[in-house]
Amino acid sequence: MCPAGSSRWCPTPEQVMILEEMYRSGVKTPNATQIQQITSHLSFYGKIEGKNVFYWFQNHKARERQKLRRKLTKQLQLQQQQLFHHYFDSLPSPPFQHLSYYNSPPPFPQQVGVHDAAAAAKQGINYTWKLDVSERMDVDKSMMKMYGGDLLMMVDLSTPSLSSPCFFTTATATAGPPPLKTLELFPVTASNLKEECNKNNNG
Amino acid sequence: MCPAGSSRWCPTPEQVMILEEMYRSGVKTPNATQIQQITSHLSFYGKIEGKNVFYWFQNHKARERQKLRRKLTKQLQLQQQQLFHHYFDSLPSPPFQHLSYYNSPPPFPQQVGVHDAAAAAKQGINYTWKLDVSERMDVDKSMMKMYGGDLLMMVDLSTPSLSSPCFFTTATATAGPPPLKTLELFPVTASNLKEECNKNNNG
């Protein structure tokens, strides 16, 4: 339960359930209209604001990605080890096995992404990340849209010179749909490495 | 000059000048009220919206930091090299000089931050980042405030069920002032290293 004067939103179980269901069914980065609808719907189950919904999706998406990455990285390591042992165990007498093991990638370093994608699929990974391609849904074609989804500005009612209570208004009718961005399948970058390093502290 | 149906804001020279002057005089992350004032002031010189002002400060702050970091890093490297050479050149006959040079920090690795702060100061670097401590200015005590300053949501006028044109409203009266955050003086982290790596691609 949430403390009385809590500084942050504490979602009710129903709210979380609904949000997760929406996420699963494809809503990853809801636009302004969607957030509005979701918010008013969820407000039935408890106090909630639009920014809570927005943050929830942002965090959820990021953390799902993170979980997936970790899982993949772990599996990757496992498989490389296994394949490696398999490869060297099949040799008559491996002279520099220990060196190779610690220093070099296995003998198929160029295709590691594709290879492991296929292999991981065999092991039951569902390629959830492919869903991310449809992150932007663009459900309604109204003039209004969400700018980036990373900016929230409050209304300042104390300023009398303001005719409209809203700070930013969109009068700009931008042409064309937003550029659909694909996700890199195997983002084994510095970010991942750092994460893998930190992981050891958590357990 | 800005094309007629341009998709993005093209600031006039006057606007840029004023923005830079404001930045120099301490405004690094203006709140909603300040942005409103700046916007209406600058609108005298040309078409401008609140989000333009917001983005401008965000980008400017980030890129100033970036410039400073690069300068510092470069200077750091230079000094370490110089000190290093000075140190080893003073030895009678350095047997493993090349090894040490590539593998080890100089003999004062624990205080590198403090040391270089002092040294850099001598060379004329102005510690601009110390200004960042006063980033949050909290000029007015109105109920409305800027949330993070990193979220912008548009109004959806096409939804008739909306009583207020604004999407997110702040009714939460949080207690106490926002926690003033200090900036780390020498953020020589993985991020910096990565940047230094990438820098070579740019020139």
Place this chain on the structure above:
DNA sequence: GCAAATTAATGATTTATTCAAG
């Protein structure tokens, strides 16, 4: 059992990175 102490989960902010217009 049950609070104080730790740890994990997650809501909220800030910073870094990337995209793309000009």
Place this chain on the structure above:
DNA sequence: CTTGAATAAATCATTAATTTGC
């Protein structure tokens, strides 16, 4: 190449879960 715009990653901060000693 510069820079406005947008997105993603990292980080901070608070709350929920848990462990631990009594």
